[in-house]
Amino acid sequence: MKQIRIIFAIVFASLALGACGDKDNSEPPAELTAFNPEIRLDLRWADRAVEGVEQQFLFLTPVLGKDRITMAGRDGRLVSLALNNGDELAVTDLNLTLSAGIGGNDKLWLLATRDARVIAVNADDGKVIWSARVPSEVLARPLLHQDTVIVRTVDGQVLSLDASNGKTRWSYQQVLPALTLRGNSEPILARDKIFVGLDNGRAIALSAGTGEVLWDIVLAAPEGRSEVQRLVDVDGQAELYGRVLYATSFQGRLAAIDVERGQFLWTRPFSSYSGISIDDKAIYSTDDRGHIWAIDRLNGATLWKQDALTARDVTRPVLLGDYLVVGDYAGYLHVLSRFDGHFVGRILAGDQDSDSDNVFSSEHSGILVPPLVKDQQVFVTARDGSIYVYGYTPLSQPVAAAR
Numbered sequence: 001m002k003q004i005r006i007i008f009a010i011v012f013a014s015l016a017l018g019a020c021g022d023k024d025n026s027e028p029p030a031e032l033t034a035f036n037p038e039i040r041l042d043l044r045w046a047d048r049a050v051e052g053v054e055q056q057f058l059f060l061t062p063v064l065g066k067d068r069i070t071m072a073g074r075d076g077r078l079v080s081l082a083l084n085n086g087d088e089l090a091v092t093d094l095n096l097t098l099s100a101g102i103g104g105n106d107k108l109w110l111l112a113t114r115d116a117r118v119i120a121v122n123a124d125d126g127k128v129i130w131s132a133r134v135p136s137e138v139l140a141r142p143l144l145h146q147d148t149v150i151v152r153t154v155d156g157q158v159l160s161l162d163a164s165n166g167k168t169r170w171s172y173q174q175v176l177p178a179l180t181l182r183g184n185s186e187p188i189l190a191r192d193k194i195f196v197g198l199d200n201g202r203a204i205a206l207s208a209g210t211g212e213v214l215w216d217i218v219l220a221a222p223e224g225r226s227e228v229q230r231l232v233d234v235d236g237q238a239e240l241y242g243r244v245l246y247a248t249s250f251q252g253r254l255a256a257i258d259v260e261r262g263q264f265l266w267t268r269p270f271s272s273y274s275g276i277s278i279d280d281k282a283i284y285s286t287d288d289r290g291h292i293w294a295i296d297r298l299n300g301a302t303l304w305k306q307d308a309l310t311a312r313d314v315t316r317p318v319l320l321g322d323y324l325v326v327g328d329y330a331g332y333l334h335v336l337s338r339f340d341g342h343f344v345g346r347i348l349a350g351d352q353d354s355d356s357d358n359v360f361s362s363e364h365s366g367i368l369v370p371p372l373v374k375d376q377q378v379f380v381t382a383r384d385g386s387i388y389v390y391g392y393t394p395l396s397q398p399v400a401a402a403r
Helices: 008-014
Strands: 004-006 040-046 070-074 079-082 088-093 106-113 117-122 128-132 143-145 147-151 157-162 169-174 179-181 187-192 194-195 204-209 213-218 239-241 244-247 253-257 263-270 276-277 283-286 293-295 301-308 318-321 323-327 332-337 343-348 372-374 377-382 386-394
Touching: 040 332, 040 343, 070 187, 106 143, 117 147, 187 239, 244 276, 318 372, 332 386
Parallel strands: 004 179
Antiparallel strands: 040 386, 070 079, 079 088, 106 117, 117 128, 143 147, 147 157, 157 169, 187 194, 194 204, 204 213, 239 244, 244 253, 253 263, 276 283, 283 293, 293 301, 318 323, 323 332, 332 343, 372 377, 377 386
């Protein structure tokens, strides 16, 4: 059966609509409530560097380098900006329609196009090194592993390409369900293995050198009568901590997997399409209703849950020191304590309370890509192609409640 790719919102519309005809019974976004801020978010710089994705479900994740951040527009325009002040360092126009963010490193950028090509670009001069045709569209950014480029396509294939010329070294494929969420999680590369969560609810480990299957386990088994009810995609970002892989699926489970043996250490019911972040004690994840969780890394027990952002299409939580940072559909950046989940800061991307110039404050765009963090700064990319860079300052005195 022909593979169908659908946006997450369409899935929930299908679940919500039924006997009510045209009436929309989907859960409304929670109203933001007041709290007493404990930190101030300071806008360091902002820019509208590239063409945004608007309402398309595309994760055009930037790449952070040593002293620059490089953004990709869906029209193939690449813009490198200085990390410290946002000055434009370089611009490359590829004139290609991109389908994923930038992979690679400071020397080699890897991109994927809507017409199923993977492109390698010299990061120093912006010249295309090679272009390779792949079996189908790529929605997860290609990854560089030693002299190999690892690519995951929407038809269920994982490919290894030669980093010097783009030629295929090996490929792996599993049969996928007829209906899946639109999106793919990035593979994880470690210990000369490739760990991949698939749209059929399985998690696999492949040899980076040969593509041999080292283990294959069921993270989530389909249940229910309809294709929508049986969706079990592993679309959220997994994380590796030591020899344990932590992964979650939509309408399935959160699990800790021993990567040497390919066996579960523990599992618990959980549903997420955004993925997880981890520290030495906890796993942090946003579930499919927009609730943010902290879960004990060793046994899967709940540490805390924050449900004040229900149905706000919240991103995966990202660690920022003692805090967690998430973005939402309306363009708000929320900062929570990672110890108990209470709110400590919030700002609408583009708003400011400083003297910094900002020409974007009159128009706001939602946040789809999880924020990036480096050197205690938060890099927020919005759907309209804008980037906002924030630092933060702890507040020693009580301030008026924020909304």
